[in-house]
Amino acid sequence: MTDKALSLNELQQAFQSAVLQLQDTPPDFVVDTDQASSTVRFKVYTDAYRLRLIEALSADYPALQQYLGDEDYDTMCRAYIDTSPSDQFSIRWFGRHLNRFLTAAQPYASQAEVAELTAFEWALSEAFDAPDKAVIDYNRMAAIAADEWPSLKLTLHPSLRRIDLQYNTPQIWQAATDKDPLPLFTANPDTQAWIIWRQHLKLLFRSLSVEEAFAVDAFIKGESFADVCSGLCEWFDEEQVIMHAAGYLQAWLRDGWIVECRFQ
Amino acid sequence: MSVVNQRRNLGFGLGLRTNHYETILADKPPVDWFEIITENYLVPGGKPLHYLDSIRADYPMVMHGVSLSIGSTDALNFDYLRQVKALAERIDPAWISDHLCWTGVNGVNLHDLLPLPYTEEAIRHVADRVNTVQDFLGRQILLENVSSYITYAHSEMSEWDFLNAVAERSDCLILLDINNIFVSARNHAFDPLDYLDNVLVNRVQQFHIAGHLDLEHIIIDTHSDTVIDSVWKLYEAALRRFGMISTMIERDDNIPPMNELLAELDIARQITASLELVA
Structure with a gap:
């Protein structure tokens, strides 16, 4: 029989455990009615909990859903939900550990492309609502004095996400977004650098050459223009390095990546 | 605390x-105001805040949260409250509401609006927390009655007595969800008019109306369909008791084109007009 002295905290602990652990029998403080048993009534909560979180994951991982197919996707989501209860006030962040889960849990851990697609989609979702920041234009960069160039450091747009991919993942994602049949995953001979960002509210991504990826990563790490040029000497002749670096900066201005020039 | 009556x-x-x-x-559709889900705009930037600001320039707004978890026995989340307050400073809402429920304990969020037991302990607990929240936000908040599917064995009173007591003791306002009354009335076998007739008139600030999913043995509050006639009738009864109250149609799933929602909103307008209430 029900414990009348059950405190509010005890009730909530028992209720939550029953939902998280998908208990077959509801806690004994749930009453039957003529219309429905306590089991049927409590099941509304255990079902709704999982369905709501699956829906939230689908908003962030539509290509993954299409790739796995509804049944396997549902199984995967339920496994993630059962290992990763939400600890955030907003359901927006519930899917942030999915990549970590898929790289560790079987059978997904042996399907590297699944985790990679997840990483790509999560990076897109982060770029989607990353902070806004005004970008600088060509004039700002043209105004840099010759003796300031070596110490130039860049602050890049907060939406920028750098990601290295082993597969043709962006192609898969694009097909899913366009509602086209998905091509097969194929592994690249070498890791391919990609960058994802938001420009004028639009999500964009493009691949990077090894050299440009080095330059972006170096600026993200806080290195100066002189340091970046010196690093680029691994690929370019010394007399051509500045021209290549300037070419990158021009492209980055066009793409809206640079929000600030700093000199330290 | 000192607050201005926002009614x-x-x-x-x-x-x-x-x-x-x-x-x-x-199109600037003829909608008098919009209600936002607060959490959808507690993000750093991008499209959500861009559209929020653009639409706010043309329409009054109210903020409706789902994460306050006012009934939880966990500590209040002041990080969340700080963000709610900052968003309120950004869009200057007519008011801020959330639900009379709990959403999780031990730092877990079940992202559901879970019912509280109707006990004196729960009233004291919730009223204390509402006071803290209202002090922090510097304004009265509205709490909404949630749909529920279970009855707790140790509830000591009716849902409406519980709702009234929380509102009176914390001096907060009520967002009365007409559909939720209909849903809970069926699920718990009470007369929805008994509910309406007992809610304190001077506490009600806003109405919600919505559609639901009727599985016969139980009704689920899905906000996925049009408002049914029985809920419109209950709305009419609510208008007779409470007078013209800011009314909003909630649709969260199977969201139709704007013109269909405008047509539904016109039904609310017509019912109100037929009662010769001043809108």
Whole structure:
């Protein structure tokens, strides 16, 4: 029989455990009615909990859903939900550990492309609502004095996400977004650098050459223009390095990546 | 605490949903105000805040949260409250509401609006926390009655007595969800008019109306369909008791084009007009 002295905290602990652990029998403080048993009534909560979180994951991982197919996707989501209860006030962040889960849990851990697609989609979702920041234009960069160039450091747009991919993942994602049949995953001979960002509210991504990826990563790490040029000497002749670096900066201005020039 | 009574009539509103953003900006539909889901805009930047600011320039707004978890025995989340306050400073809402429920304990969020037991202990617990929240936000908040599917064995009173007691002891206002009354009445076998007739008139600030999913043995509050006649009748009864109250249609799933929601909103307008209430 029900414990009348059950405190509010005890009730909530028992209720939550029953939902998280998908208990077959509801806690004994749930009453039957003529219309429905306590089991049927409590099941509304255990079902709704999982369905709501699956829906939230689908908003962030539509290509993954299409790739796995509804049944396997549902199984995967339920496994993630059962290992990763939400600890955030907003359901927006519930899917942030999915990549970590898929790289560790079987059978997904042996399907590297699944985790990679997840990483790509999560990076897109982060770029989607990353902070806004005004970008600088060509004039700002043209105004840099010759003796300031070596110490130039860049602050890049907060939406920028750098990601290295082993597969043709962006192609898969694009097909899913366009509602086209998905091509097969194929592994690249070498890791391919990609960058994802938001420009004028639009999500964009493009691949990077090894050299440009080095330059972006170096600026993200806080290195100066002189340091970046010196690093680029691994690929370019010394007399051509500045021209290549300037070419990158021009492209980055066009793409809206640079929000600030700093000199330290 | 010292707060200004915010009771004012905004007219007939809709929930702001992403698939209507462009239509709203292009057509400026005849909606008196929009209700936003607070958490959808507690993000750093990008489209959500861009559209929020653009639409706010043309329409009054209210903020409706789902994460306050006012009934939880966990500590209040002041990080969340700080963000709610900052968003309120950004969009200057007519008011801020959340639900009379709990959403999780031990730092876990079940992202569901879970019912509280109707006990004196729960009243004291919730009223204390509402006071803290209102002090922090510097304004009265509204709490909404949630749909529920279970009855707790140790509840000591009716849902409406519980709702009234929380509102009176914390001096907060009520967002009365007419559909939730209908849903809970069926699920718990009470007369929805008994509920309406017992809610304190001077505490009700806003109405919600919505559709639901009727499985016969139980009704689920899905906000996925049109408002049914029985709920419209209950709305009419509510208007007779409470007078013209800011009314909003909630649709969260199977969201139709804006013109269908406008047509539904017109039904609310017509019912109100037929009663010769001043909108």
